[in-house]
Every structure is written in structure tokens, then in C-alpha cells.
Amino acid sequence: MKLQLRTSKHNNFVLVFLLDIKKTIDTLAAVDFPITIEDHIDAVLDGLLDDSYSFVTTITLRLDPYTVANVGSLLLAQEELLDK
DSSP states (O other): OHHHHHHOOOOSOHHHHHHHHHHHHHHHHHTTOOOOHHHHHHHHHHTSOGGGHHHHHHHHHOSSOOOHHHHHHHHHHHHHHHHO
8 A cells, every 4th residue: 555655646637646645545544554744745746747846846845844735735726727
């Protein structure tokens, strides 16, 4: 399961991608293997395609840590802008 978390790739809509990651996180927690917020965010960032490099840089350089919800919202907003 943890390998699945690390190898998930964003090859569909952002919401589906985020839900897939969340499902894996929840499954791991259900078998008494909780994932930290940092690991959750890392899994999301690791799963982004190469053209998201600037997004990943922006997230990782911030001094105040983001929440999972912040990262998800930013990704959804970015996807919406790109779809226009």
C-alpha cells in the first residue's frame, strides 16, 4: 500500500488524483499505519507530472507548512486556470 502511495501518478483530473491518494492514506490508517500530513503532501507532490515542477517548487519553498487541503485547493485552482 505504501508503495502504491509513492507510485501514484497524476494522469487524470486533479480531483480524482487527490481522491486516489486519500483513499490509499485512509486504507493505510485502517490497518494501523497512519501517514503524516507531510508524507501525504509528499505523496501528492511526488505524483504530479514533470510539467508541475514550478508548482512543487512553490509548495516546498514556503516557510509556513501547507495543509493537505491547501495543496489540494491550489492544484484544483491551477487545473481550472489551465482548462480555460
